[in-house]
Amino acid sequence: MDTLLSINLSIPMIQIALLLLLSSSALMLGRFKLALILNYSFILYWAYILNMNTIRDTGQSVIDQFTLMYFGFGLIVVLLALIGFFAHND
Numbered sequence: 001m002d003t004l005l006s007i008n009l010s011i012p013m014i015q016i017a018l019l020l021l022l023s024s025s026a027l028m029l030g031r032f033k034l035a036l037i038l039n040y041s042f043i044l045y046w047a048y049i050l051n052m053n054t055i056r057d058t059g060q061s062v063i064d065q066f067t068l069m070y071f072g073f074g075l076i077v078v079l080l081a082l083i084g085f086f087a088h089n090d
Contacts, residue, residue, distance in 0.1 A: 011046050033085050044074045
């Protein structure tokens with residue numbers, strides 16, 4: 001746990017600005033589910049894909065069983081949310 005607390009992750013400002021723009025636009029248009037999906041997807045991307053080398057450099061195994069299950073469940077949540085989002089018209 002100490003390894004995870006001592007990691008400094010870097011996120012490009014252009015991606016933060018893009019998330020802010022997309023999320024704010026979705027919220028102003030009343031698309032709350034879309035804003036949640038966007039935020040969740042960006043966080044999943046930042047935590048596992050963008051900073052994979054940083055986590056690997058600390059000695060943590062990036063591709064272990066727990067990580068694959070956690071990322072897999074995250075993708076399933078996004079897919080189910082998208083299916084629900086498109087299947088139910090508000």
